Amino acid sequence: xxxxxxxxxxxxxxxxxxxxxxxxxxxxxxxxxxxxxxxxxxxxxxxxxxxxxxxxxxxxxxxxxxxxxxxxxxxxxxxxxxxxxxxxxxxxxxxxxxxxxxxxxxxxxxxxx
Amino acid sequence: xxxxxxxxxxxxxxxxxxxxxxxxxxxxxxxxxxxxxxxxxxxxxxxxxxxxxxxxxxxxxxxxxxxxxxxxxxxxxxxxxxxxxxxxxxxxxxxxxxxxxxxxxxxxxxxxx
Numbered sequence: 606x607x608x609x610x611x612x613x614x615x616x617x618x619x620x621x622x623x624x625x626x627x628x629x630x631x632x633x634x635x636x637x638x639x640x641x642x643x644x645x646x647x648x649x650x651x652x653x654x655x656x657x658x659x660x661x662x663x664x665x666x667x668x669x670x671x672x673x674x675x676x677x678x679x680x681x682x683x684x685x686x687x688x689x690x691x692x693x694x695x696x697x698x699x700x701x702x703x704x705x706x707x708x709x710x711x712x713x714x715x716x717x718x
Numbered sequence: 719x720x721x722x723x724x725x726x727x728x729x730x731x732x733x734x735x736x737x738x739x740x741x742x743x744x745x746x747x748x749x750x751x752x753x754x755x756x757x758x759x760x761x762x763x764x765x766x767x768x769x770x771x772x773x774x775x776x777x778x779x780x781x782x783x784x785x786x787x788x789x790x791x792x793x794x795x796x797x798x799x800x801x802x803x804x805x806x807x808x809x810x811x812x813x814x815x816x817x818x819x820x821x822x823x824x825x826x827x828x829x830x831x
Contacts, residue, residue: 647823
């Protein structure tokens with residue numbers, strides 16, 4: 606059972622570089638989301654999607670872009686990396702917003718220097 | 719707007735002690751869902767429990783128990799006879815119907831032998 610797969614697990618970027626964090630799920634879940642985890646801040650929602658072709662902003666969307674062309678994939682793009690984006694990023698999926706538990710990927714630890 | 723408060727930033731106990739992790743939530747909806755997740759030192763997020771707003775029954779699962787009280791907007795988590803393997807960060811989370819998950823900032827539990 607793959608569940609939610611995130612790649613890469615670790616990444617170091619230079620300020621101003623761009624990159625895409627990949628997220629794929631094999632549970633046919635409609636709902637997917639991206640969170641960032643910073644010390645003492647818990648998990649904060651960046652962007653989410655309730656289905657293919659539908660995305661929306663969360664609490665901390667600035668500097669990030671998403672798209673959802675298929676049910677399975679929900680990539681997160683950093684357009685021009687900044688040190689403030691150093692964080693651990695988690696992708697999650699669930700069968701329905703609100704009512705069901707979210708399944709999380711293993712996380713991507715990103716460092717921007 | 720929904721909000722989750724975990725006032726305890728860090729708790730240290732000795733093995734076999736009982737420990738309670740507090741969670742207080744705010745929501746204006748009558749239908750909502752509460753969750754607990756565990757994040758061990760390895761970093762992944764592990765789902766522990768989901769409770770909907772219409773079910774105030776307490777839940778027990780082995781050494782874990784949860785106390786849901788709508789009157790005080792609390793959803794507390796108790797570990798009985800704690801073990802070193804319980805050392806982790808524990809997150810309480812809330813979602814309203816068809817909305818995204820809002821997490822508390824987490825409580826780090828350290829269980830020493």
